[in-house]
Amino acid sequence: MKDLLCTTDLTPASDAALRKALALADRMGTRVSLLHVLGKAERTDERRAQMQAAMEKQVESIGGTGVRILLIEGDFKDVIVEESGKDRSLLVMGTHGPHGLRQSLFGADILKLVRRSHVPSFVVQAGSAVDGDLSRIVLPVAGHATIARLLDAVCTLATAHSAEVHVFQLMRPGEQPSDELLRNKLAMLQRLEQEGIAHVEANVPQAGFSVGFSGPTVEYAKSIGAGCIAIMAHASEEYRYIADAEKERILANEALVPVLCA
Template sequence: MLDILCATDLSPTAAAGVLFADDLASRMAGNVTLLHVLGKNERTGEGRDKAQVFMDRHASLVEHTTVTELMLEGDALATIAEEASRHAMMVCATHGPQGLRQQLFGADILKLVRKLPVPCLVVQDQSTVPARPGPVVLPVAGHENITGLLDAVVMLARAYQAPVHIFQLLRPGESPSDQLLENKKRMMLHLEEHGVSHEEIDVPGTTFSIGFAAGTIAHARKAEASCIAIMADASDEYRYMADAEKERMLTNEHGIPVLCAP
């Protein structure tokens, strides 16, 4: 049976991730595994007892399927990545770049999703589980291999019973590269082969900007999207600016969830 890993630092913000994991697992007829990597002060005695109390509270938020609690020791990044390999996907909540309780789920969130061998849905404290999911917004990516991204999009679109918007921001006076054009065709073909409804959304840029996050977020908000789907790693074409743009999407002010594919 499909199992979704939900990594948590046991903070109130992390509870948002638990709610999304519960919702997705129920839509996919799957289960949830709740993972917390114990800090140094949580491994014995009172610290561990306190962590268990918070873990149980998070587990109680899973109301639509079964949940397994898992508390492990070790390097947080490596431990989460290793455990994720045993699951279909992961869900976690980020604190954003400010006011961090735990660096890994804040400033280092991009580092975390890039380490994972499975897709990860990143949500925020203000993200709300969709009662009627909107489209999955899929920006055209410039990577050579987008198979993992497309498989993740199909999985989520089917779970949400939602269409996919293949989104491309057209910059003034600039033509898309051959790689972008080829990938757009691959996206359409892959979705057609898997019976996922989709449409092309080409948005002309009104001003020249090398970034892509703002336009993507604006469309996702207008479309009331269930999420934005991106590659975790940067493409060669936009490597020099990709980190900042991806972090901007992951921590967008509207709380739109972001699906990151390996």
């Protein structure tokens, strides 16, 4: 059984990530591997032992059981990416929103990391309601050439949590959706129907004019009490010129809604 990889820098954000990872693992019938990448100052025997003890305390304080602790030296982003490829099903990370992780993981950095990950990533913030369930998932339509990995991840989480998936399309005044976007929307709806997953087709008119999509997406997720927003990690050709900034805003959204990226 593939496990969940959860990163920690021993901050409140990583506490939130571990809580969510444990909840997800319980629903998915697997276990959690908790990873801390040792900085240069932590690579002595004494400091390594201190970090081991601190991680054990973190797990104990949250009430976790069966957690495998990993202490690995190296560049923390490279190590996370490498470990994500070792028979994992999901990478769970905590951020401090716009201010990033203590180890400088924020904004463009976290977007680059979820793009490099070998598995889908689940990103939570320090204040996210991680103890809540995933009864609703917002899945924005996307104009990418392939959406298979994201759709697989959404179906896995939705099935494990008996969640309702909201296929979200922002309806822009006077704008005709691309063929790719409409094709993917149909594929999403058909897949959810085939999997027996409850779903809603949410066609939401845009209020005002803006080429951005992050604000309306987060607002809709907040309005329905969504447990996460599921987005493509990479940009589509259609919105490539704004996509990175918009995805960063979703990852660090002020509503504190967790984000699934694939």
